[in-house]
Amino acid sequence: MKHHLLAMLGLHPKVLTETLYGLCVKRGIAITKVIGIASGVARQKIVSELLNPVTGEFYKLCREYPECFTGIQFSAESVRVARLGDDEIADIANSRQSQAYLDLIMRTVMEMTAHKEVCLHSVVAGGRRTMSVYLAMVMQLLARPQDHMYHLFVEPWEAETNSDFFFPPRQSRPMTTYGGLAFDAKDVLVELVEIPFLHLRPHVPAELLRSPDYQDILAWVQREVNVAPQLLPLSIDVDQHRILIGAIPISLEPAELAIYWYFAEKSAKREERVAREYYEGYFEKPKADGHFSRQASARMKSLYETLVQRHGMRSRFLNAFNKEGRIDLEHLRPHFSNLKRKISEKFLDEDFNRWYVVSAIGPRGDTCYGIRLDREFIRLPEARL
Template sequence: MGWESQRKNVLLAVTGLTPQVLTETLFALSREPGPSALPQRIYVVTTAEGARRAQLMLLSEQPGWFHRLRRDWGLPSMDFSEEHIHVLRDANGNPMDDVRSGADNAAAADQIAELVRRLTEDPDTALHVSLAGGRKTLGFFAGYALSLWGRPQDRLSHVLVSEPFESCWEFFYPTPDERILTIEGKGVYDCRTAQVTLADIPFVRLRSGLPPALLQSSASFAQAVAAAQGYLGSPSLTLNLNQRFIVAHGQKVSLPPAELAFLAWFARRRQLNLPPLPRPSDGVPEREYAHAYQEEYQRIVGPLGDDERVRRRLRNGMSRADFDERKARLKNLLQRSLGAAAQPYLIQGRGPRPQRFELPLPPQAIRFES
């Protein structure tokens, strides 16, 4: 994001129709002991009407509550402008006034997830997500997105405002000087007496279990949840040889025929409860290995597929070099796609040397799909 190498704080607030959530959160942060937790950059995510209210109430010359907060309490400069107010859009790309349908719900979830993903890309930032404003579903999406992409330095909170100020549309923060508000049905109160605090919300960080692709590029909220759920659940493997892909931990991974055949060979053996295999000895190619591997390869490329190069390479059997190369390339492809979740799907050695190799999945977790 072009900031100094020192870690910077970023605040993301879900505001809905209550822009004062932002000023209340900033005030509470300014009162925390220790190193300053105030953000250097601020983002707001909201609906079209919420954005209009944030612009008029926070960033205008009058009342301009964001600027007044900084002046009243001598707070440092913070990067916050209309460009940092993200308006949710519906499935057709139109600004969203409210979340009124399942399609709106999915669109809002995807946009909030993508915003959180982007804001957690930079290792030199610490992201603080405030959930106090807006519809409960929007706050849920923001909190869940932080659970998916959040890092150890990130934070989730809810701002708490004492009665009767929490229900007052004209309250934005406790002022240093007298400011009297008439609160309907409750009486007259001085803003100086308000108590504003932050309640930290513990959350489970699942980032390490997400496939690298979901950390580096856009993905739907549902895709990210499925990836995390797959990581947490029991491993399962589906192989589709015709379409040349597998589904591992709920993630679809396309594989080249050579590596897919190697995995299919070991998956077939595991389904049949056959024993692990030793690596071919140096200088002694294994004809049975070559035959079993070529059977899987032929299933993948089909009767008219070109397997001449494979047959030539394995005409004397599968050498140790062939075995190691296929195993290493398969490992690289799976780890690139699945990250830490790839481990159960790698061909692994067992026992003392010389090790014997197998796919360490239970037979019932493996399925071939035509």
């Protein structure tokens, strides 16, 4: 596992060296890449105080503890500044500049969490408070279970306010504060406190993560929270050719019920390791020729025959299957529409009924189909086949 660090940085660049000391020296975590986000004004100070090859405190830290900083990447290009148009933002002073930093943090976190073999460590101790708040919120939406977020504490406080202190050295180094109080840099306690936070990313639909927008993801989370307590169990009544959402019956034609039964079965049998919102992991996707797989088609056909085995109404739906026994998407679309109409007639709230209809997820040409409802709400008929 590789370990990368994302830090919000401001006019006190010591936050970065203190954080690296806490992670690499005290915890033994081998950080190999550092990205900082800062204002334009802060970036100049970061470069001058940390990145001078001779006097820069970042290089001093690496020389002081060489065994802890092998192969670490950090340079002036690693410090990112948000832009409005072609201009770097010198400091955050209005809502447009604030939004630009939120967008930059979103893009950076997505980039740094793109590979599962990388663990992201983030620190909210530096930079403008707005930036730290944004990072904390974005981490809740986009961080994965393996990622971490920290706040930084330095004790005694005299060291925190001393502009010459950047990390505890190996040897004694007496220092004094502006008020004349003495302390030894070697004895300063640098502590990273891990911040527990919600990890919502495994639950965010894949289509929202392709080009993530904070407001869009936040709105999705709010809808999920609002609707979740209202969800009702879904059951399939084979004998009466209907589904029940809670106690509300919805009568369906045999073909509609067979199709719906198939997709409900797929959702009910989703493996526990597959997140409900990872629709690509268990929804059904047509092949390149527009037909569903032989296995999916055969199951729909079998369910249909179970429903009509005592009736003479079989030929029309069965004629939709080709010589290979596969059915194409175009034959199912009208049934999807009818199912949605019948469910919507009983439940007018779109935020509610979207859990029960057969949904299309993903861009054109790469769309998968299924029922969003969590498996714990789905009651399948007893096996008849």
